[in-house]
Amino acid sequence: MTIIRKGHGRLIAILAAVTLGMLLFAFAMVPLYDAFCEMTGINNKGGRVRVEAPTEVDTSRIIKVKFITHVHGETPLEFYTLENTLDAHPGQVYKQLFYTQNSTSEDKVGQFIATNSPGLADRYVKKAECFSYNQQFVDAGEEKEMAVIFFIDKDIPEEMEELIMFYTLFDNTSGAPK
């Protein structure tokens, strides 16, 4: 005669709730992760942030800014900039032009992802406008000029003398709204 005690139900309900809660937690990690990165200023995912216009230019300092372009995987687009480096004064607004060229016979949609290096320099690179904020529609055979308008915050620490603005081009033709 097996003795089965009553009261399993309550414990099972609690354990099932924990299981379900952890499943929801996994999905909650997606927005939490973005929020955490935004809060700490790491992993700048190219979102648009409000910037105040700079008030003064610090001509005593020169920050060497490098621009690196990268085409992800097999994306059939070209992507480049003409000037790869820029000597920037903190507080001065600059406009840098980038070009993408679609040599194929199909219309393409490109998504540019911006990354700054070192990551801690992220919060000092202020962008008024950037081509990575929107998807770029590049028609067949088109060459497109795109711009980033930015300045470097004058609060940038002394030891940061160089920084890299890195752009990766992804083919997002299949995921774009028609």
Added chain:
Amino acid sequence: MTSHDMTADDAHHHGPSKKGILRWVTTTNHKDIGTMYLVFSFIMFFVGGSMAMVIRAELFQPGMQIVPAETFNMLTTMHGLIMVFGFIMPVFVGLANWMIPLMIGAPDMALPRMNNWSFWILPVAGTILISTMFMQGGGPNFGWTFYAPLSTTFAPKSTDYFIFAIHLLGMSSIMGSINVIVTIFNMRAPKMRLIDMPIFVWTWLITAFLIIAVMPVLAGTVTMMLMDRNFGTSFFNAAGGGDPVLFQHLFWFFGHPEVYIIILPAFGIVSEIIPTFARKKLFGRMSMIYALTAIAFLSFIVWAHHMFMTGLPLAASMFFMYATMLIAVPTGVKVFNWVATIYRGCLTFETPMLFSLAFVVLFTIGGFTGLMLSLIPSDVQYHDTYFVVGHFHYVLVPGSLFSVFAAIYYWLPKWTGHMYNETLAKFHFWISVISVNLTFFPMHFLGLAGMPRRIPDYALQFTDFNQIVSIGAFIFGAAQLIFVYIVIQAMRGKGPKATAHVWEGSHGLEWTVPSPAPYHTFSEPPTQIERH
């Protein structure tokens, strides 16, 4: 302790109600289900082990000889997945099924029908997982960690089946864990307090909580993969605003506690066996339980040490490095306690004890290399090399696997009623312990010299050590056939009859029932409980 022998010819000593195959399909008996878990996981062990043999044969010399690169990647991936999800996890659930009710004086698991269900999902999931290898485009080839975008954008079509298999395996282990927790909380013999429970039961209680906390996270992660692959979402796709690094965070949030899921029951087994053959009480029993809890807690806050090379901010890297090193403290407590239990004990060296002692020494080596990997400056050199492969095989093979061998030799006489062949078993042990070191120790040197993981071909200077590794692996693989022979002989009733106590120094409720353990045990709860 005082024994409370149930008479074997008790009136209510029934066998299974059905005969033949239906007995096994419909059974709700914890012993039957435990046996099925063990048989299933050892089938998986040999499937995954055969893959390792092919991998080592390919790596016996540089160049491509036996399998093409694509197949090689598939084999390393499937080897890892099968060994982790198809072998180590189920084999511990099998031991839990067999032993937990016996050790806490319960008549069965608390939820016997769910128990049946959680076992029978496994062969289905295993079949789906293995079948992907024969599908068009091949099976999963992205490593057992299935990082996005390798497993999303660039993966073969069969990956959707792999995802389904992971879902099923997850469901099975979650159900198994809920069953274990409910059994432990509600089904203990009335006089047994939580604190009186054997350490093996304690380790399983903690493990079960870890499983229900992290397997759902894995289920969520593979669901996101499924949606990225088929429904146009971009959880892990940078082009759509997602982030592949998020995958790694989610995976390792599951993955690191998983590491402890597959080692904590091993700690429990060793903590049962060493006192038996040292004929002493386990040294520092309470500190063992505290250490266990501390390890379980820390396992949740160290996951990013698998991601040092992803470009974490310095502060985060430092936090994860120190938190990881902190785990060495409770682990050190456990190793110290085992050694202190051995100290001045009346030792005898039966096979379970030999495997346990090897476990203590070799697991500690694996722990030390883990400590080396936790240091960011050295991890820069070690990451993604054979050093890592050497490290985790040391904690999994002479760690988890040896504890499973120890457990099976220890409890086999209780299960079958017959002693196994001690001479052959010792032979099995010595071959295994020598060849396991021959296999995995040189891997550390290969890694330090710069041989990367997951490659089918390598530079010439790595040839000699790879040949040593391969020879060790072949010997180790072959030695496991001896183990199968020993177990089958004991199951067929060869060998002397076992007494209820089996071992001179055995202690605990499972040794108070006759050997073999009758189909139904503890229909009346035991009254004599050892108090701690």
